[in-house]
Amino acid sequence: MSRLVARLFEVVSRHATPRSVVLPRRIPVCIRPVSTSQGLQSLTRYNETTDWQKKLTPEQYVVTREKGTEVPFSGIYLKHSEVGMYHCVCCEAPVFSSEAKYDSGTGWPAFKEAHGTWARDESLASIIRRPDNSLGSAGTEVLCKNCDSHLGHVFDDGPDPTGQRFCINSVALTFKPRENNKPDMDEQE
Secondary structure, eight states: OHHHHHHHHHHHHHHSOTTTOOOOOOOOGGGSOSOOSSSOOOSSOOOTTOOHHHHSOHHHHHHHHSOOOOOTTOOTTSSOOOSEEEEETTTOOEEEEGGGEEOOSSSSOEESSOTTOBTTBOTTSSEEEEEEOTTSSOEEEEEETTTOOEEEEEESOOOTTTOOEEEEOGGGEEEEEOOOSSOOHHHHO
């Protein structure tokens, strides 16, 4: 069989011009991709066995897993002003503090910075940024670092001191109020 292939290759290469012949090459091990699967792969601890359609409502699934957007001015957290923490609806990772929330007038909850951000360092935050051109222009998508759920987008037209506006879908969040009135365990003893 290999003789037949070699002979066929020889006959074809005689009649072809040098520019049209593309010889198969072995890719050196040092530049082979680590992953052999197709598409953009997660750099996080995404659990492929989770059945998101069973865990989430249809609207939550479309926004977080299919990168959808809720209707502007319809989210439950748009005018929400209680003190506490906003968590990812998929994995419950803390993503935004109510202290960073403000009214941007855009129709979605807006935050100055992600929870865990120090100055402009987001290495300890529970979010990651990814370039996104789906809006018709270059933008930046905001994802949960723990489960890759789509939370919203970030823009550079926010208030001082960060100058950022995290425009986040309400259905991608859950809220847990701060518990100020509970005594510490040491005080009870």
